[in-house]
Amino acid sequence: MSEERLHRRHQHILHDPSGDGVDRRGFLECMAWAGTGLLWAVSAGVLSSQRLALAGEAPPPGAFHFAQISDSHIGFAAGANRDVTATLQLALARVKALQPAPAFVLHTGDLTHGQKAAEFDTLEGTLQGAGVGQVFYVPGEHDVFADGGKEYLARHGRGTQGGGWHSFDYQGVHFIGLVNVLNLKPGGLGVLGEEQLAWLDKDVAGLSGSTPIVVFAHIPLWAVYPPWGWGTDDGERALGLLRRFGSVTVLNGHIHQVLQKVEGTITFHTAMSTAFPQPAPGTAPAPGPVTVPADRLQQVLGIREVNVVRGTGTLAVVDSSLA
Amino acid sequence: METMYPSTPRRSRWSHGLTVASILALVVASSTFAAAQKTPSAPPGRVVKVAAAPQVEIHDFQFTPATVTVPVGTTVTWTNRDDTLHTVTEANRRFASPGLDPGGVFSYTFASAGSYTYFCSLHPHMTATVIVK
Secondary structure: OOHHHHOOOOEEEEEOOOOOOOOOOOOOOOOOOOOOOEEEEEEOOEEEEEEOOOOOOOOOOOEEEEEEEOOOOEOOOOOOOOOHHHHHHHHHHHHHHOOOOOOOEEEOOOOEOOOOHHHHHHHHHHHHHHOOOOEEEOOOHHHOOOOOOHHHHHHHOOOOEOOOEEEEEEOOEEEEEOOOEOOOOOOOOEEOOHHHHHHHHHHHHOOOOOOOEEEEEOOOOOOOEHHHOEOEOOHHHHHHHHOOOOOEEEEEOOOOOOOEEEEOOEEEEEOOOOOOOOOOOOOOOOOOOOOOOHHHHHHHOEEEEEEEEOOOOEEEEEEEEOO | OOOOOOOOOHHHHHHHHHHHHHHHHHHHHHHHHHHHOOOOOOOOOOOOOOOOOOEEEEEOOEEEOOEEEEOOOOEEEEEEOOOOOEOOEEOOOOOEOOOEOOOOEEEEEOOOOEEEEEEOOOOOOOEEEEEEO
């Protein structure tokens, strides 16, 4: 398999629903490998960027950023990565180095590998030790497969509904954490279920269409590659409830690589893992962990920074690998 | 008149008897062997019921063989030969293994007849069946 498929470098995507004729969709090579981010700003329809590297530099007014990490798989210890805790620590160091500090972190699931209490303990301890601030979670199937979510909810269920779904607002942006890893059926994909869809319907009912929406869930909400279970059976029903909004950003994990898709006002981004990579869709017999040479591992793991320019619904997504 | 019989030395008479006995033994043995071969073998296309415990391997995100047919009371054993965690979970949770690490083994004894569809609860696209007759 080509290493290029696994190798995701800095990618900048700007999703701008204002339609003022400026081309905001393109890929740029990030100028620095040290993990510095870029803040995109729109002023009078002209795009500009500003490095966030300098300590103490205040972001432009009305902008904030947050980070996403995913698939830490604490407890995994096979050839693809013998120390997933160490690579998680590297990822968190990168998050901590973002300037200014991100408002919070989203973890899009598979916190643990074997759903064991000790693995959850290590995950929580590592996050607390890194001092990255508040973390919001959604579970992956590895976090709930053996007990239907009991252990996960005991630790991360406070303030959530049902199987762990929840929403919150931050500076005018509405964040929705969905759970699509419970009650999986043989031959099926991820599933949200009727109870959660009914909750989602009520949750967004009162919001104006100009409210920027960020959805985070473990399994991709769109059909990335159904033969490997990479999709959500009833994902389209959730998206249907969100199509009226002018800016919807869907952040997923599960597939351990960055893929993006744009559908009208909805932009989808899957994320790198902090533990191990997986093959690109259909390029291998199975979606198992991929072993790369040890000196390349950090290049195929990574974090994401999302910059929000308030008032425009503009979100800039910056993915960076650990090395 | 005197009848002349060919003389047979004592030794060759004894070895002659031995030879005859051996031949007789061989005949008896071969007919016993033939009797054993008279059991009819299973006609082609029909699943042979196995007396030994059937094994299912988990490899490359697949259960192999995908279908196993066993008599009531059989214990089936699954072995994870992949390099990641898998489970053996019946669709209606009639049986469910814990997470099986690489090399992990799970067994289940089928006490009732029926068709059991099972899958990996971590990778639900992995499905297979045990038919119990």
